[in-house]
Each structure stands twice: as structure tokens, then as C-alpha cells.
Amino acid sequence: MNFSIVQSSFEAAAKQAGLLGTLFWWDLGANRIDHDALVERARAAGLDAALLPAAVKPSTAFKRAWHTAARRISDDLLVREIAETPDQIVVAVVREHPDVANLDLRYQVLARAAFAKRAATVSLLEPHPVLDPLPALFAHYSAITTEDIRAMVLAFVRRSGVSIRHAGGVYFIPPALSGTLRALTDVLGEVGANTVWVLPVANLGNAAVTLGALARDTLDAEITAVEAELAAFDARDVDTRDSTLQRRLKRFDELRARTNLMAGALSFRADALHEKLVALEGDVKRRLLGEALTLPISPTIGLSSEQPIEAFDADVGF
16 A cells, blocks of 8 residues: 555544554665755745754864775785874875784775865875765765764654664654644655655544553663663773763753653553652762762653643664
8 A cells, every 4th residue: 555545544544533643664865965055945945954964074074084995905905094293184094904923914005195174175195086075975974964964863762762673673653743843854855765654643532641651661772771781880980970970961952852852642650760760860970079968859740641741753674
């Protein structure tokens, strides 16, 4: 059956019984668009610019370029970064020579390329078929490409939805974000060879109960994963301690917002989830600040579907 026919029947049911939410999945093809053009497309579609990827930094574009060149290389050659300084990045094509007698590896540098950070230019210090495409690849990756578009979509669903499969790929988006989802799909359809599917879910039968249980289990699994990461965290690693813990605090804020969003949309109690989040957040703050903190328990939410919710966005769904 044609998907548009299925979609039309689901839309009709949602109009009659009420919209419970929307199932969303996608397939990204080739994408390349200048950042300014993407901003303009988003403005025309009504998509919040805060959801867009940032403009690509020149040094990032060069790193993507040489990594792409490295994937096209033959088995006996490698592309390796020689150095990155405040002024430049230098990479080289090398040939690896196993020294069986001495149980060692030796490398022969065949050609080098340098990226000048201030001028944002690529220089080929020696010609070589592997490095010759670097200027063109740098120009390509200076724009927004599929990698950036994928990150944008994933950021939206991780903040605004829950996966209805353990492997990911298909996401449930609450009604409060229907407008944002519609704008996002409009932009995706305009910036590249992308296909998106949106399927409204009618508030019929046990749909809310089933999706509510699934959402609660999914959120609980995410909180448990963060708990496991904290259990394995080595506070003695000073270089990563503070930044890692600060990222965890941000993660807790995102999980709490998404829990509120889903509990309100699907009318399930989220007390246990909030209690876990509060306990974990307290643990992180004690590690970060080095002192005992007493944090209030979040109020009970999700008792009614009428409770107001504050909305804040060749790989299928990944």
C-alpha cells in the first residue's frame, strides 16, 4: 500500500479522535548547503535557528577533508596527522614497512599537506594522488553537509522524542512539538536528497497506555545508562573530571525536560524517574563541588494529559 494512503487514513483518525503524537523517521541522502542559505530556508519554514548546526569552522572542514581522503587510500598507505599547532595542521601520506626481524614498524613519508589556520588555505607541499583532492574536499566540507544535517536531526529527536525501538530509528514526537517537526521536515526536504516519514497517532484504544509505558521504559533505560557511566567515573582524572561532570548536569536537565514532555503528552506518572534524576544529580554536584548538597524532590508530574507542558528539537533514523 502506498505510504501516502496510510498517512491519510492515520491523519483522518487523528482528526476525529485527537492527536496523541507523531511517529517520525528519515533517510538522509547527499546534503550540501551554505550555512547562510540553510538559515534562510529555516526562517522561511518557521524553524527555530537555535536548532540549526553552527557554521563549519575552517579547521573542522580541513580535518573532515583529510579524513575523507584517508578513507580512499590503498591498503599499503596511510594518512596521518604530523602536527597541529596554533598556526597550522600538517598531514602526510605514509607507507608502513613492517620490520619482521626487529619486530618493529617503520614509516616512509611520501607527501605532506598543510592547512594554514589564519588564512584558511590548503597547501600541498608535495604532490600525491591521495592529497591532491584536499583543496576541493576542503571547499566541499566548508559548507553544511550530511554529517551536520544528521547531527541536527538527532539533536532534535534526542531532545524532543523517544525511540519506539531499542535500536532507534523511529521516534515518537509529542503534539506540543508538531509545529517544530513540520518545519524540520520542510527544511530536510529542501536542503538535500532526503526522505522523511511522519505518521500521526490517534488517541484511540490503548495507544496512550502502550506508548506511555514504552516512553517510561526508554527514559528509565537512559537514566540507568547515565548511572552506570557515573559508577565507572574516575574522579582522580583531573583533566576530564570537571568537564565530564558538567556535561552530565546538562544531560540531567535534558532528561528532566523530556520526561516532563512525555509524561504530560502520554499521561503517565514519572515520580520514580524524577527521584532517580534528583539522586544522580545530587551525586554529580557533590563530586563537582566537593560538598554535600540537599536537593528538593521534583513535584509529581504527568497526572493529567491536560497539564500544560513547556516545549523547548543511506541512514534511516540514525
